[in-house]
Amino acid sequence: MTETFSPPAAETDERAATRSLSVADRIRSAILSGQFAPGERLQEVRLSERLGVSRTPVRSALQALASEGLLDYAPNRGYAVRKFQTSEIVDAYDIRAMLEALAARFAAERGLSDEERGIIEKSLTDGDTLLASGVLRDEDRIAYGAINFVFHDTVHAASRCRMVGDMIRLCQRVPQSSVRNIVAFEYKDVRRRHDDHHRIYDAILLRDPWRAEMLMRDHVASVKSSLIRSFGTAPR
Numbered sequence: 001m002t003e004t005f006s007p008p009a010a011e012t013d014e015r016a017a018t019r020s021l022s023v024a025d026r027i028r029s030a031i032l033s034g035q036f037a038p039g040e041r042l043q044e045v046r047l048s049e050r051l052g053v054s055r056t057p058v059r060s061a062l063q064a065l066a067s068e069g070l071l072d073y074a075p076n077r078g079y080a081v082r083k084f085q086t087s088e089i090v091d092a093y094d095i096r097a098m099l100e101a102l103a104a105r106f107a108a109e110r111g112l113s114d115e116e117r118g119i120i121e122k123s124l125t126d127g128d129t130l131l132a133s134g135v136l137r138d139e140d141r142i143a144y145g146a147i148n149f150v151f152h153d154t155v156h157a158a159s160r161c162r163m164v165g166d167m168i169r170l171c172q173r174v175p176q177s178s179v180r181n182i183v184a185f186e187y188k189d190v191r192r193r194h195d196d197h198h199r200i201y202d203a204i205l206l207r208d209p210w211r212a213e214m215l216m217r218d219h220v221a222s223v224k225s226s227l228i229r230s231f232g233t234a235p236r
Contacts, residue, residue, distance in 0.1 A: 023053055024061035025142045031070060031081055032141070032176070032183050038083040042071065070175040084174060086228070092177035093224035099168045100152065101217035106159035108204045108212040116158050120201055123150040127194040136187045144190060145182045151197050152179040155204070155216075176227065184226035193223060 027047065030036060042062060044055045051058065062079045065071045071079045112120070127147045130140060156165045172178040182190070196219040203212035 023051060023057045024064045025145075026051060027058075027061055028065060028068075028070060028181065029138070029141045029145070031065075032181050036081050038081050041078060041080045043078065068175055068178070069173050070181075082175075084176060089174055089176045090224060090228065092171045092174035093220060093227070096168060096171040096177055097217050097220035097224070099164055099171065100155070100220050101213045103156050103159040103161070103164050103168065104200060104204060104216035105209040105213035106161050106164065107155050108207050108209040110158070110160050111207065112158050112204060116154050117205070119154045120151060123147050123154070124194075124198055124201065127151075127197065131187075131191055131194060134187065136185060136190060138185075141182050141185050144185075145180050148182060148193070149180045151201075155200070158204070184223070184230040186226070189226045193219065196222070 027042070036042065044058050044062070047058045047062075048055045062071060066073045066079060070082060072082045073079050127144070130136075130143055130147065136144075156168060159165070172180075175181050176183050196215065200212060200215045200219060203215055
């Protein structure tokens, strides 16, 4: 009698969670790159066919993206891409610029742990590698989103200020302002942002709080400018 191997339930759950995360990343990237219009309904069957996966990870991904605020859910209608006013997004960036600048200042004043230094340096190296070819593909958006998240999240943690972190997360409920979500994805913009990361890290490492604060504020403001340019409109 041939025995069949069934992975433990915990391992199966872990694989399912990993698959759902990958699907969520792909759908998020498609939304932020404009492949789905604001207000457009996202259907499980079509998405599962498009992504080559079953409906289960698609359903989990849609639930996750709705919890992030990127999708709206209505009973009997399902999920649709959430609409945001340009002014809402710009306001979120302005507030985030002030808060992240404060986090960078605190990180410079209080110093980085060895672990935090290692994490940031790896994110910088990973970004350098991704950008080395001088060309970005659509599929690189997910990878750079992860790199960007790691850098900013580690600076937030290094601030040693829970209140600042909580307030930044509140701003990021507007998904286009989240450090996970890379909206304007032109190579020159991403190159500049990553170079900013290097300069911010150097200022934190040198324990120069004024420079770290200024660089981070200008960095977030430049992302806002790129975003507005991608919208092709000015804030009202």
